[in-house]
């Protein structure tokens with residue numbers, strides 16, 4: 052018989068030889084009522100004696116009286132705990148010191164390593180052999196086990212079966228909403244202590260950093276749907292604070308469609324693909340959505356935002372984020388104020404235009420995912436400032452709108468946004484599934500210092516997230532999945548359930564207890580989470596009731612405020628979006644109902660949309676639920692315009708195409724690319740094909756992309772080449788002309804050397820704006836022109852040149 056080769060596994064440690072307890076100690080509960088007496092050398096006897104002493108130290112439950120009455124309720128006292136004389140009474144087993152390579156030793160005192168940094172679960176297979184999930188080395192990963200070369204595959208092939216079984220179960224249900232998303236790690240840094248308002252850990256000290264994981268998402272589409280759908284974007288931030296996880300689960304739009312969680316399933320059923328044929332994917336432009344929202348006038352304010360360019364962001368890094376609901380801050384004294392959260396991107400708030408979004412969804416459905424990934428890989432870390440609107444209950448009473456109504460904003464002119472910190476995303480996940488797919492956000496995850504308002508939409512959310520995650524992530528222990536585990540210690544008496552990871556030491560999993568010295572004990576008001584006792588006055592309605600507060604009935608004032616606060620070009624985009632969406636409906640009555648609703652927002656808007664839909668006569672305005680809404684405090688809020696938020700990052704992370712073809716002035720092009728890269732932009736040389744392009748002076752340069760694989764609408768700006776040969780080649784290439792035409796149509800900046808003007812002429816692009824003035828987005832550039840490149844960069848930093856726009860487009 053051949054000798055088996057020596058195992059490559061590391062030498063095993065010899066198991067520790069544990070101390071064997073005397074036979075009497077081996078009795079368990081059904082054993083003698085009295086433990087073995089006295090021998091201090093016998094661990095079983097010592098354990099019994101120490102447990103007895105521990106239990107006797109708590110002759111009654113001393114905290115019981117404190118469970119009663121309002122005063123105790125708002126200021127719960129810490130639980131009582133007794134330090135055990137040794138670690139013995141807390142042990143599950145006397146044999147715990149018998150360590151092996153697998154068991155390790157005794158649990159560290161007061162520890163829970165399942166919350167340690169993610170390093171503990173990172174896996175690197177460099178230099179490792181292939182094994183099964185049981186760690187058995189796999190000799191052959193190419194063939195299943197057969198009875199003879201051409202014979203049947205054998206059931207005993209556990210290697211094949213394990214591989215297929217695992218594969219068969221690799222997918223988990225996608226999120227019921229927000230299925231399509233992308234995530235990243237980073238940190239939040241506090242500017243100044245915010246302790247006058249809140250004791251929440253992230254806001255305690257200037258400069259304090261708190262790790263975060265952020266997931267951005269679309270709402271309607273399935274997991275594999277396009278990134279650039281017209282849709283709300285999720286903006287969910289998990290703060291791993293040292294007092295537990297706080298999830299700020301927000302959107303890129305500060306209001307929502309509905310006011311009460313009771314309507315959320317209806318909203319989602321209406322907007323998702325229609326159930327009979329599962330179309331359209333990731334789009335609201337269909338009958339059921341508009342049928343629902345036109346019967347729900349409280350949606351109108353949100354519709355204005357969703358029909359604006361906010362719903363087609365340029366990038367996740369250029370979106371604002373909002374907590375939407377009113378929350379509460381609570382300070383050390385238990386005083387509370389209301390707060391609304393705002394994230395403002397340092398890169399400015401920038402959007403796509405609709406024609407561009409539609410085309411990108413075909414050429415690069417991962418446009419936003421790729422952009423986020425590439426910004427972080429290239430060190431252009433996306434950054435946001437967190438701002439808060441803080442206001443009191445008395446302020447709230449005075450407002451013309453109800454702060455519990457998620458369809459309302461608080462205009463910044465009424466309550467300014469105070470900057471309190473910044474968030475930087477500086478690390479991509481190692482594994483999409485383990486981190487981005489398995490992360491579980493929940494509005495119920497708050498920490499001491501943050502609390503809820505009575506917003507009835509928020510109340511439903513507090514329930515819904517954990518509930519859905521139990522089925523999405525397969526049981527109640529998904530908080531132990533590494534991305535979800537807090538960095539704060541976790542100790543409680545929850546046990547068991549599917550896929551439990553923690554191995555708890557000891558026999559106590561209840562509270563109160565004396566057998567574990569009262570541990571883990573209740574934290575009490577000073578350290579623990581206490582719900583704010585304050586309530587907005589319930590007035591005369593002390594009984595149970597299914598109805599909304601009166602101010603919720605004002606459905607149009609803030610829709611009008613939003614529309615009136617937009618610049619003309621933004622208003623034009625809103626009208627065009629309504630026109631597009633409503634033009635897709637097959638039921639004219641729904642279309643008319645929506646236009647009737649728009650008449651309550653703005654007559655000019657309703658007229659424009661109606662004209663675009665070929666409606667010769669305007670329908671009567673929809674009846675209003677509230678005939679005389681309160682006078683609004685603010686009728687125009689410039690802060691609501693996208694154009695009010697250019698950002699401070701210039702051309703950093705902008706995708707800039709440098710067109711090239713054989714005969715290009717390569718030295719110039721490479722110098723331009725280098726200068727743009729120096730400013731943090733992402734220059735890409737785009738040619739008729741990828742790879743080698745012959746330069747005019749005989750050298751070769753490498754194209755990063757082709758006109759075919761990265762069309763013009765994927766770039767923020769374009770540099771046209773110098774070199775007669777290249778220009779002549781591009782002037783007869785339809786893809787190059789499309790490239791330039793789309794750059795122009797979408798309002799982008801083009802750097803145009805005199806010789807390359809022919810490309811504009813061929814593409815039918817006028818040099819002047821419709822009013823005859825110079826087009827600021829067509830930057831003349833000649834020779835080595837550093838000045839031209841500077842002017843180009845300034846024009847690119849403006850993001851877009853909407854002055855060029857006409858409806859329909861001229862080009």
Ligand code: HEM
Nearest residue numbers: 226229266285286287301302307312315375511512515519
């Ligand atoms: C009653 C109203 C709402 C209900 C019942 C609800 C429910 C849900 C559910 C069940 C999920 C899937 C969670 C998962 O599988 O992990 C989800 C995801 C999400 N919801 Fe809501 N939602 C509501 C309103 C809102 C509002 C108003 C916002 C914004 C302020 C919002 C933001 C999000 C975000 C950002 C996600 C994705 C989280 C992630 O990236 O994993 N939802 N929602």
